């Protein structure tokens with residue numbers, strides 16, 4: 001996979017960097033002075049107890065929440081310097097509760113290409129879409145099916161494909177396997193590891209019994225802090 005990089009991006013720079021980031025929800029929970037750097041193609045496993053702040057960390061990384069102090073850099077540039085549709089194609093997000101839009105499976109998969117501003121991307125063919133669906137064991141789903149009729153597990157895999165298609169430099173997975181049976185779970189985990197091997201940095205919140213086969217960084221979230229193990 002050919003991962004796009006801006007002309008001035010030095011491959012030795014972290015692709016994603018948190019610098020002293022602080023964010024608190026209105027109720028006071030949140031994260032304080034979080035710093036870590038993720039090189040291109042790094043697999044990052046994120047763990048911590050329920051309510052520790054793992055989803056909050058990912059939501060900050062994809063700018064669904066605004067940091068209150070510090071800085072988050074994507075390819076060396078502040079997150080808020082990206083035009084939002086351009087940011088969405090550079091950093092993918094597969095959420096716990098997948099977001100599906102009205103329309104067919106094809107409409108949902110191609111949604112990033114209707115929003116995006118980049119001119120260097122070709123709209124994927126049906127062959128590419130079905131290839132990805134086979135890779136994720138969605139063989140009983142057709143491109144013309146209504147996406148709203150899919151199960152939660154099927155929706156999660158559809159969102160995974162939708163995030164990968166624009167060739168992002170980072171993908172954040174928030175418990176992408178929570179609604180899947182064991183076989184599908186292992187398949188999604190294997191694909192996430194393959195994406196890292198192809199050069200995409202992968203940040204994955206996952207259950208504690210998951211141990212990636214690939215080399216990885218492990219971040220633990222506890223008491224509003226993020227520590228690298």
Ligand SMILES: Nc1ncnc2c1ncn2[C@@H]1O[C@H](COP(=O)(O)OP(=O)(O)OP(=O)(O)O)[C@@H](O)[C@H]1O
Pocket residue numbers: 025026027029030048049050051052053054055056057
């Ligand atoms: N929209 C919100 N408004 C106020 N507080 C919130 C909001 N979202 C999360 N929080 C609080 O922030 C803390 C961290 O939540 P977060 O969802 O990031 O935890 P988590 O580690 O992902 O948990 P889980 O493993 O259960 O998904 C929790 O105490 C939660 O109640």
